Amino acid sequence: MYIRTITRRNKRKPDVTYVQLAHNxxxxxxxxxxxxxxxxxxxxxxxxxxxxxxxxxxLSRFLPPEERLPxxxxxxxxxxxxxxxxxxxxxxxxxx
Numbered sequence: 001m002y003i004r005t006i007t008r009r010n011k012r013k014p015d016v017t018y019v020q021l022a023h024n025x026x027x028x029x030x031x032x033x034x035x036x037x038x039x040x041x042x043x044x045x046x047x048x049x050x051x052x053x054x055x056x057x058x059l060s061r062f063l064p065p066e067e068r069l070p071x072x073x074x075x076x077x078x079x080x081x082x083x084x085x086x087x088x089x090x091x092x093x094x095x096x
Contacts, residue, residue: 002023019043
């Protein structure tokens, strides 16, 4: 599967680009490779980018942990602990 773009050229209007999710398969009768459109996202200038991000995050759940996308807002690289404070459960138990 892959994302493909199709550009439609118009004589008097600007060119319009469409975005599609496609898959190649071999036609059993002719033996030629053809593209089958699985999903049509619409015009490139009118894409709902947030919906595409949700789709990518949803699909990444099926990948192994080392290949998954980081969650939005995640820091680049490993996290470093600078210090800690005695709050939370230990603080509550100390108060009780």
